[in-house]
Amino acid sequence: MKDRNIIDQIGEDVVLLDEDGKENTFEHILTFMYEGKKYVALSPIADEESAMDDDEAEVVLFQITSENGEDTYVSIDNEVLLDEVFAEFLDLMDEINEEEDKNGENE
Numbered sequence: 001m002k003d004r005n006i007i008d009q010i011g012e013d014v015v016l017l018d019e020d021g022k023e024n025t026f027e028h029i030l031t032f033m034y035e036g037k038k039y040v041a042l043s044p045i046a047d048e049e050s051a052m053d054d055d056e057a058e059v060v061l062f063q064i065t066s067e068n069g070e071d072t073y074v075s076i077d078n079e080v081l082l083d084e085v086f087a088e089f090l091d092l093m094d095e096i097n098e099e100e101d102k103n104g105e106n107e
Helices: 079-106
Strands: 006-009 014-019 023-034 035-046 060-067 070-073
Touching: 023 079, 035 079, 060 079
Parallel strands: none
Antiparallel strands: 006 023, 014 023, 023 035, 035 060, 060 070
């Protein structure tokens, strides 16, 4: 695998505050670079009340900016950029899955 843009893979849970100050917990999926900027992909961790019946996982993408030495997650408001970042995320996840499949076959 190239690992050209991957900074960090699946890791810790992330707690973010919404507009109303309510805490929402996400699973960290991937931190990666796209066109010189850092992005993070998170998946909401649904509680039992709001658990989705969908087979597809939901992914939320944020740009990571640094302010005063601290990382801040900023929503991506430009739909074209969001589509491009999502496409990069999918490509990187495909690479990761292919690499895991190859490693699994060699074991």
